[in-house]
Amino acid sequence: MNSQMKRGTLEMCALSVVSRGDCYGYELVNRISKCMEITEGTIYPLMKRLKESGLIDSYIVESNEGPPRKYYKLTDAGREELNRLTDEWFEFTQSIEKLLKGEFGNYDS
């Protein structure tokens, strides 16, 4: 898969998954992996950025199946940003489709 296509959408995907239920990093990797190739080296720095910008909060939960898990939870700002990103995403894809079909007057400059 084209690695460049993921840019700008991964943030939206992570926020979207977390919006449907609190989630820890490792779990997030597995869930998003069903949609696109992704590794932990991508998710952990991303979640750090999201927390620094106040879009998510986190809390630790002990686990009896391994090391403690850091759960992520959407903040109000995160929910707003998710909505904004989703709107932007649909606008963008529609715009691309128009261009691919030549619907931007590509023959009459």
Added chain:
Amino acid sequence: MNSQMKRGTLEMCALSVVSRGDCYGYELVNRISKCMEITEGTIYPLMKRLKESGLIDSYIVESNEGPPRKYYKLTDAGREELNRLTDEWFEFTQSIEKLLKGEFGNYDS
């Protein structure tokens, strides 16, 4: 607009526009600008990369409205790559949509 979302799609867009008729850089900027914000600092390096990978050819045409224009023309490899990128793009957007709707089993992992 989210600058990151453009990544991986600009190449496809440029190839697509050129596929509907030979085009020079400045013109390409104007046409793609109808779809997304873009500047010359993005297009010229991109076209250079595309030429280096053999996806486009170029030829100079004198102009009486300014400096000579460098026209770009799709190669056979370029046309193949455009088809590949387009398929990938639609697969990708569909996959994202599924994830946004929570259709990847986000509750019963």
Added chain:
DNA sequence: AAAAAATACCTTGCAAAACAATATACCTTG
């Protein structure tokens, strides 16, 4: 009990690419 694998976290460093800024140069119009 030792080894391996699965679970879970995190960081470092590299590479790709968008874009602002800058430079060059041609032509037209005021």
Added chain:
DNA sequence: CAAGGTATATTGTTTTGCAAGGTATTTTTT
């Protein structure tokens, strides 16, 4: 001749995906 539109190209900055490496806990296999 100055301003502005047309046209190409490069440099440096920033962002971010990801491979590679590291730590630690629990379970399973040998």
